[in-house]
Amino acid sequence: MIQIPFTILRGLIGSFFLLLILSCAAANPLLIDPDRPAHHTDEGFKNLYIETPYKTFFSYMKMRYLSDVKWADHEGESDHVPFQLLNLDTILNPSQGVQVSWLGHSTFLIQLDGVTILTDPVFSNRASPFTFVGPKRYVPHVVDYANLPKIDYVIISHNHYDHLDIETIRHLGNDPIYFVPLKLAQWFKDNGIAPDRVREMDWWDKAEEPDLKIQAMPSQHWSARGLSDRYESLWASWYVQLGGRSLWFAGDTGYNDRQFKEIGDMTGGVDFAFIPIGGYLPRSFMADFHINPEEAVKIHRDVNASVSFGMHWGTFPLTAEAPMAPVLELAKQVKAYELDEGEFMTLDLGETVQFTPR
DSSP states (O other): OOOHHHOOOOHHHHHHHHHHHHHHOOOOOOOOOTTTTTTTTTTOOOOOOOOOOOOOOHHHHHHHSSSSOOOOOOOTTTTSSOOOOHHHHHSSSOOOSSSEEEEEEEEEEEETTTEEEESSSSOOBBSSSSSSSSSSOOOOSSOGGGOOOOOEEEOOOOOSSTOOOOOHHHHHHHSEEEETTTOHHHHHHHHHHOOEEEEEEEEOOEEEETEEEEEEEEOOOOOSSSSSSSTTOOOEEEEETTTTEEEEEEEEOOOOTTTHHHHHHTOEEEEEEEEEEOOSSSSSHHTTTOOOOHHHHHHHHHTTEEEEEEEEEESSSSSSSSEEEEEEHHHHHHHHHHHHTTTTEOOTTOOOOOOOOO
């Protein structure tokens, strides 16, 4: 009997679940039905402006280990990522305007008008279904999450492990209301969240709570938490209105020149956008589903954002680029596209920024 060393086995398992975060396999069959939305299929959902690429676990392994793609030493370069502990006094006593704190990756704590929102919260050490293998956070946590203020709303963009974490959801429990894309409500119910705390929405659906309005909007991505559920649940970006301000959270997405312009046209522009800038190399493998910093700037312009925050970087070792590469490249693109100072910014891990009331 051949015995595989644990370190190799752990690497293979980790690579498999990293693939679930980053790429995709065969598309669901597209059957045309004029009575259903164009992004729906018989077996789930699809993107509208790309052909779904055929990539497998073995495609990823070939790219990762048998190609000439150079991968950064994320852990070795982790001290380059600017870090500070979250200022609890500021968080627990928010200003009268908009207050935005970055907790890492795609997790933002947004406070406005007495309302507190969390986006794609991941409090675990790994973006993985396991505690012992999978992409491990290479920077410290910025806060003991038990010390966070009461969370009113949680926004989930899709079900990949670096955006939807079971231990985090169990930690938050039934206190918040969860806004989730179509076909994700059952996952929350299966994990102890009461049905009346979950709002499941399709693209363009709208919902109102006493203190905010929200609308699910398109993005270009995919979904899966295992081998057999690809494209079964939807992925989404989110448009939020509260306290006289508007927010747009992109989640994960590739770029096309249609959907984000539609969002900008429909909303009339947004005050604050949260747009991924990391997770983009190598482009031959990542381009369909993960934007690079230049495309992030294009989306910033397409949705007509007054201020954008770069996310999806500096936290988990998901792709080939170095931890700080997205920030450095974004600075080049901001200059190339002649954006104003502060128009598209990145925060230190744990940093909080405040914007005065209107």
